[in-house]
Every structure is written in C-alpha cells, then in structure tokens.
Amino acid sequence: MPLDGFYSVIPAGGVGSRLWPLSRADAPKFLHDLTGSGQTLLKDTWDRLAPISGEQRVMVVTGRAHRAAVEAQLPALADTNIVLESEPRDSTAAIGLAAAILERREPGVVIGSFAADHVISGDALFRSAVADAVAAAHAGYIATIGITPTEPAVGFGYIECGGTLEVEGAERVEAVSNFVEKPDLDTARRYLEGGDHLWNAGMFIAKASTLLEELARTKPELHAGLVELAEAWDDPVTRGPAVDRIWPTLEKIAIDYSVAEPAAAAGRLAVIRGHFQWDDVGDFASLAKLNTAGRSGELAILGDNARVLADASSGIVVSRANRVISLIGVHDIVVVDTPDALLVTTSEHAQRVKAVVDALRLGGSSDVL
Amino acid sequence: MPLDGFYSVIPAGGVGSRLWPLSRADAPKFLHDLTGSGQTLLKDTWDRLAPISGEQRVMVVTGRAHRAAVEAQLPALADTNIVLESEPRDSTAAIGLAAAILERREPGVVIGSFAADHVISGDALFRSAVADAVAAAHAGYIATIGITPTEPAVGFGYIECGGTLEVEGAERVEAVSNFVEKPDLDTARRYLEGGDHLWNAGMFIAKASTLLEELARTKPELHAGLVELAEAWDDPVTRGPAVDRIWPTLEKIAIDYSVAEPAAAAGRLAVIRGHFQWDDVGDFASLAKLNTAGRSGELAILGDNARVLADASSGIVVSRANRVISLIGVHDIVVVDTPDALLVTTSEHAQRVKAVVDALRLGGSSDVL
Numbered sequence: 001m002p003l004d005g006f007y008s009v010i011p012a013g014g015v016g017s018r019l020w021p022l023s024r025a026d027a028p029k030f031l032h033d034l035t036g037s038g039q040t041l042l043k044d045t046w047d048r049l050a051p052i053s054g055e056q057r058v059m060v061v062t063g064r065a066h067r068a069a070v071e072a073q074l075p076a077l078a079d080t081n082i083v084l085e086s087e088p089r090d091s092t093a094a095i096g097l098a099a100a101i102l103e104r105r106e107p108g109v110v111i112g113s114f115a116a117d118h119v120i121s122g123d124a125l126f127r128s129a130v131a132d133a134v135a136a137a138h139a140g141y142i143a144t145i146g147i148t149p150t151e152p153a154v155g156f157g158y159i160e161c162g163g164t165l166e167v168e169g170a171e172r173v174e175a176v177s178n179f180v181e182k183p184d185l186d187t188a189r190r191y192l193e194g195g196d197h198l199w200n201a202g203m204f205i206a207k208a209s210t211l212l213e214e215l216a217r218t219k220p221e222l223h224a225g226l227v228e229l230a231e232a233w234d235d236p237v238t239r240g241p242a243v244d245r246i247w248p249t250l251e252k253i254a255i256d257y258s259v260a261e262p263a264a265a266a267g268r269l270a271v272i273r274g275h276f277q278w279d280d281v282g283d284f285a286s287l288a289k290l291n292t293a294g295r296s297g298e299l300a301i302l303g304d305n306a307r308v309l310a311d312a313s314s315g316i317v318v319s320r321a322n323r324v325i326s327l328i329g330v331h332d333i334v335v336v337d338t339p340d341a342l343l344v345t346t347s348e349h350a351q352r353v354k355a356v357v358d359a360l361r362l363g364g365s366s367d368v369l
Numbered sequence: 370m371p372l373d374g375f376y377s378v379i380p381a382g383g384v385g386s387r388l389w390p391l392s393r394a395d396a397p398k399f400l401h402d403l404t405g406s407g408q409t410l411l412k413d414t415w416d417r418l419a420p421i422s423g424e425q426r427v428m429v430v431t432g433r434a435h436r437a438a439v440e441a442q443l444p445a446l447a448d449t450n451i452v453l454e455s456e457p458r459d460s461t462a463a464i465g466l467a468a469a470i471l472e473r474r475e476p477g478v479v480i481g482s483f484a485a486d487h488v489i490s491g492d493a494l495f496r497s498a499v500a501d502a503v504a505a506a507h508a509g510y511i512a513t514i515g516i517t518p519t520e521p522a523v524g525f526g527y528i529e530c531g532g533t534l535e536v537e538g539a540e541r542v543e544a545v546s547n548f549v550e551k552p553d554l555d556t557a558r559r560y561l562e563g564g565d566h567l568w569n570a571g572m573f574i575a576k577a578s579t580l581l582e583e584l585a586r587t588k589p590e591l592h593a594g595l596v597e598l599a600e601a602w603d604d605p606v607t608r609g610p611a612v613d614r615i616w617p618t619l620e621k622i623a624i625d626y627s628v629a630e631p632a633a634a635a636g637r638l639a640v641i642r643g644h645f646q647w648d649d650v651g652d653f654a655s656l657a658k659l660n661t662a663g664r665s666g667e668l669a670i671l672g673d674n675a676r677v678l679a680d681a682s683s684g685i686v687v688s689r690a691n692r693v694i695s696l697i698g699v700h701d702i703v704v705v706d707t708p709d710a711l712l713v714t715t716s717e718h719a720q721r722v723k724a725v726v727d728a729l730r731l732g733g734s735s736d737v738l
C-alpha cells in the first residue's frame with residue numbers, strides 16, 4: 001500500500017565524473033547497471049519508490065538530453081511527471097521546481113527526494129524509514145534519512161543527531177544538530193563508536209510547502225523564480241517561454257546548503273536512522289568494493305560480454321568494448337574499457353578520476369567526456 | 370663498399386608472443402616500429418645489412434602469410450631472395466635452407482644470419498664486428514657476434530670466451546668455450562666483472578658449406594632434407610612439390626642446439642666482441658626500458674596518434690586503437706591497447722605475457738592471437 005499523500009521525486013542529474021569513462025555526459029551514472037542486477041540504477045530507484053508513493057506519484061527531474069533514455073527505462077512514468085531541465089542548475093532548482101509544481105497540483109503534498117544513482121538494499125527497512133520521515137514531514141519538519149554507519153567511512157558527509165523528537169506515527173525521529181563534511185579517519189572512528197553520527201545520503205522528505213517556505217527565507221529570488229516557473233508549468237502555452245526566461249537565471253546551489261543546513265540551524269530538520277544498506281558508488285573504489293562484497297584480493301568484472309583473462313590480479317574491470325582484456329599481476333587495479341576511452345588506475349587513486357576529466361575537458365578532449 | 374663474397378640472411382619468423390597483443394600471428398614483432406624510428410624492425414635490419422652485403426645479396430626467410438608485408442617493407446628485396454616457409458619449422462630449417470640455396474647458387478659464399486626483430490645502434494661498430502666474423506668464416510670457423518655486456522642482465526644467454534684465435538684479416542677473434550643459459554643475478558654480476566662473457570645475440574656468420582657440414586654431422590636427416598629442397602628450389606616446376614613433400618618433415622630445432630653448441634664443443638665456433646648497442650626487445654619490460662632510455666619513473670608512449678593523459682604514472686603505453694588512454698597513479702605499468710585486445714600488467718610480470726597467450730589459445734580466443 002502506498003503512503004498517503006506522498007510523492008517521490010527522483011532528481012536524475014549528475015554525470016558521475018568520478019566514474020569516467022563509464023559515466024559520460026550522454027550516459028550518466030544513473031543509466032548504468034553498476035551492481036550486476038541487470039537493470040540501471042534509475043530503474044532500481046523507481047522499483048524501490050513506486051510501491052511507496054504509487055506509480056502515478058513518482059516525478060523524475062532530468063536533462064532534456066536524457067528524456068528518451070529515462071522514458072525507455074521507466075515506461076510507467078506519467079507524461080506529466082517528467083520535468084526536463086534545459087541545463088543543469090544544481091539540486092535546489094531541480095527539487096525546488098518539483099516541489100513548486102507538486103504543491104500547486106496538490107496543496108499539502110509531502111515529497112521525498114531520492115538520488116537516481118545510489119545503491120540500496122533492504123527495501124522493507126527503507127520503506128519503514130521513509131514512513132517515519134513522512135510522519136515527521138506531516139509534523140512540519142524537513143526530514144532526512146541518515147544511514148547508520150557500518151565502518152569509519154571517510155568518503156561521506158555525516159549528520160549529527162541531536163536528541164529525540166516526539167512525532168506522531170513515527171517510531172524514532174531525532175533532531176539534527178549539525179552537518180559535518182567528510183571527516184578524517186580518526187574522527188570517522190569516533191563517530192562510529194559514538195553512535196550519534198549518520199551518513200548523509202542526501203534524502204530529503206518534507207511537505208512541499210515547508211521546503212518552499214524554507215527556501216523563501218534563505219534564497220528568496222530563487223524561490224520566486226521557481227514558483228513563477230511552476231505556475232506556468234502545466235500549461236503547454238506558457239511553460240516554454242517561462243523555462244527559457246527563468247531557468248537560466250536560477251542560482252546554482254545544492255539543496256544541502258540552501259535548505260538542509262539552514263533548517264538544521266533553525267531546529268526544523270529531523271533525521272531518521274536508516275538501517276538499510278546504502279552506497280552512493282562515488283568512485284571506482286566503491287564500485288570495486290560493492291562488486292566484490294568488500295573481499296580484498298578479488299577481481300570484480302562488470303560487463304555483459306566481458307572477456308577477461310586475469311592472472312594474480314585484483315580490483316575491478318569494467319568492460320564496455322567487447323575486447324579481450326588481460327591482466328597480469330596487478331592489484332587493486334581499476335580498468336575501465338570503453339570504445340573510445342580507457343582508464344587505468346588503482347582504488348587508491350579513484351578520487352582523482354574527476355581531475356582527469358577536468359584535464360581532458362581543458363585539453364580539448366570533450367569528445368570522450 | 371659491401372664485403373666480398375658475403376650474403377645476409379634475415380630469418381623473419383617469430384611472432385614475439387611476449388609482446389602480445391601488439392605482436393600477433395598476422396603482425397609479428399618484426400613488422401612493428403618499436404623504437405619510434407618511424408619504420409619497422411625488419412626495415413631497420415635491412416638498412417643495417419644492405420650496405421654490408423649489397424642490396425642484391427640479402428635473403429629473407431619468412432612465412433607465406435607475411436610475403437606481402439615483407440615485400441612492402443623491402444621494395445629492393447630481389448624476387449629470388451624471399452624464401453617462404455609453408456609453416457614455421459624453427460631456425461635450423463630456416464637458416465639451413467638459406468645456406469643450402471645460396472651454396473648451390475654461389476659455392477663458397479659466406480652467409481651471416483641476423484634476426485629481423487632486434488634493435489641495434491652503432492652501425493659502424495656493427496659492420497666492423499661483421500667484417501671480423503666474415504674473416505673468421507673464411508678461415509673455416511662458424512662465427513658468432515657476442516654483445517659486450519653493459520649490465521648484469523639475467524634475460525639473455527651468455528657466450529663464454531675461451532682464448533684468442535689467430536685469424537687473418539680480423540682484429541680480434543676468440544674461441545667459444547661454452548654457451549650459458551640465462552643466469553641468476555649473482556652469476557650475471559660475476560660475468561660482467563670477469564669480462565669473458567658476452568650476450569648471445571643469435572648472430573651466426575659462416576661459409577654456407579661449413580654450416581651445412583656441421584649440420585650433416587649433427588642432424589644428417591635434416592641436412593639431407595634441406596639439400597634436397599635446395600636442389601629443387603630454383604626451378605619453379607620442382608620447388609612446389611619438394612616443399613610440400615619435404616618441409617613438413619623437417620625437424621624443428623633451434624640452430625643454437627643443432628649447430629652452434631656442437632661446433633663450440635668441437636672447437637669450430639669463434640666469437641667476435643660486438644661493442645654496438647643491442648637489444649632483443651624480448652618483452653614489454655625491455656621495450657619500456659628501451660623507450661625511456663632506461664630512466665625509471667618515466668612513461669614511454671608508443672603510437673603515432675596516441676592520446677595519453679597520465680598523472681603520476683610510469684612504465685609504457687602502447688597505443689594502437691586511437692582511444693584516449695588515461696593513467697592515474699600506476700607505476701612500472703604496461704598498457705597495450707589494440708582494437709580487439711587490451712593488456713594491463715607491470716614490467717615485473719612482463720615475462721608472463723607468453724603464458725597468457727598460451728591460456729588464450731587453449732581457451733578458444735585464437736581470434737585475438
């Protein structure tokens with residue numbers, strides 16, 4: 001049974017530069033199968049959310065270039081529920097526009113925004129966390145779901161819990177006292193032991209009106225632009241001109257900064273502890289870990305028709321070019337083989353892939369980005 | 370001025386499995402430019418030998434499949450000087466057939482056999498070594514040119530010098546007391562200090578008749594087959610049937626074992642110290658070394674249109690597929706990128722490439738060999 005009055009929003013935006021050359025401008029991370037599940041991360045996300053909000057109550061915000069791919073992935077997505085961006089303007093604009101459109105269509109609606117390209121397992125635990133978050137949203141909070149850490153990860157931001165909140169219909173809701181950027185290992189170890197820090201998974205659940213009110217307070221111009229755009233949205237005559245006029249003027253800012261952190265400071269942010277498994281698959285090191293179930297010394301192979309011959313090697317091979325790939329004596333290696341670009345690095349250097357993408361762009365190699 | 374009565378023979382046979390996937394059955398090592406010289410090793414070899422024997426006095430022994438490529442590389446090669454093998458039967462058959470054909474055409478001729486796929490620099494030093502070897506050949510010896518070691522190499526066989534021989538017209542000729550297989554590092558260090566051991570470069574210079582006499586003594590059946598084949602060779606009516614009948618029956622054995630070692634044991638092998646630079650480019654570790662001039666920490670890039678973006682990486686990249694190749698934080702790496710096969714290994718494991726080729730063959734992946 002879907003949750004009453006709840007709408008899912010899937011911002012499907014980021015390219016996933018750290019997963020280049022697998023992820024590309026025209027084939028971003030959410031359009032890949034990174035788990036061997038046989039379907040894309042976007043479809044996985046849909047399959048997780050549709051039962052919670054109902055199939056007719058899932059909105060996807062994506063770039064115009066991805067329209068066909070998204071519709072092919074999600075045949076049940078309603079025509080009115082695909083919001084196309086003429087250019088990327090970060091998560092506040094994407095989620096804020098969805099909130100403004102949905103609030104107009106259905107005043108009082110609670111929306112939950114969930115990235116299109118994260119990996120989650122434990123659907124029942126996920127649903128129960130969302131249900132608590134929706135209860136908190138009905139109580140007027142902006143709610144986020146933080147992930148209970150299973151190791152002292154240094155690659156994620158953390159949410160610091162600040163005491164229990166009484167919320168009707170929810171099992172456990174806590175206040176957020178602070179957001180913390182990626183910590184060092186010692187700090188991460190302390191967080192893990194202390195038990196009051198959760199991984200920030202970028203999931204936000206709130207009444208659309210609450211979100212918009214918060215935004216009106218912190219970013220009044222951006223808020224005004226989004227509301228104006230939403231008013232024009234559902235009329236085919238007015239939408240195009242409004243998009244052309246307003247969208248390019250909107251401030252680019254992550255919703256973490258425009259809404260979540262100010263709301264936390266004002267005591268309006270609530271957090272629910274998620275006990276499901278979650279990974280944002282931020283780079284090839286995470287991808288390798290995910291696909292070897294964390295066993296070091298193993299070699300993960302991604303690719304339907306991979307022809308890999310490996311001798312005394314570990315790490316990950318992503319095969320997208322139907323070539324024979326032979327590895328000999330290379331450990332924690334990352335090999336990503338695509339028709340026009342090849343990456344060879346190690347897990348240790350996985351975060352530096354983004355710098356290479358930037359260098360390729362500056363060096364005039366945008367054809368492979 | 371060419372040397373009197375001297376004929377060059379270039380056996381162009383081996384695939385160079387340790388250089389897979391660059392070297393292939395249909396594109397063996399000698400058809401590659403491995404030095405960035407802009408031409409193939411075969412053409413380099415021709416350019417070195419043609420001035421010594423004369424352009425009309427260079428014979429190439431190669432596989433039927435390589436005829437067109439060899440002729441394209443060597444437009445000055447005389448039609449009668451390309452000897453095509455219907456199948457590979459090792460170096461005794463290849464060089465022995467050349468010797469038998471040339472002895473028949475020009476009794477008393479001195480032949481010198483030089484691999485098609487070695488890298489040599491110092492043409493004047495090379496020529497002077499060949500001149501001494503030809504003098505030794507006229508004096509009845511089978512002569513070899515050993516390379517004066519510049520480091521304690523463990524990847525080569527060694528020739529042990531056994532005292533000076535008096536040879537008219539030669540500066541310095543020595544007896545060979547022994548052949549030694551690839552030594553361990555301590556032994557190689559002793560050889561380097563002692564000064565009596567030379568690298569075995571597989572160069573043999575002798576009167577064709579001397580070679581054939583030695584072979585008649587050690588391998589009478591093989592000798593008989595080669596002589597019979599040579600008698601039929603220069604008549605287009607008799608050649609084909611003789612090849613079909615005799616060639617497949619010839620024993621496969623390296624000339625080192627059939628001729629050189631027995632001749633050394635019998636005191637008929639002479640050695641000339643070569644002071645030129647030589648490398649057999651036996652694997653990707655040597656190729657990397659050759660192309661970085663031995664400087665560790667550097668990255669060698671082979672490929673006319675290579676698009677390589679490397680960050681904190683060293684080793685070698687061979688680019689044959691026109692793709693962008695990005696390396697991050699990989700050291701002593703070997704990346705060989707071809708349209709249908711990719712190899713990733715390290716210099717340390719370069720010798721194991723041959724085992725991978727064997728595994729691919731057994732595994733039914735001969736399409737990429």
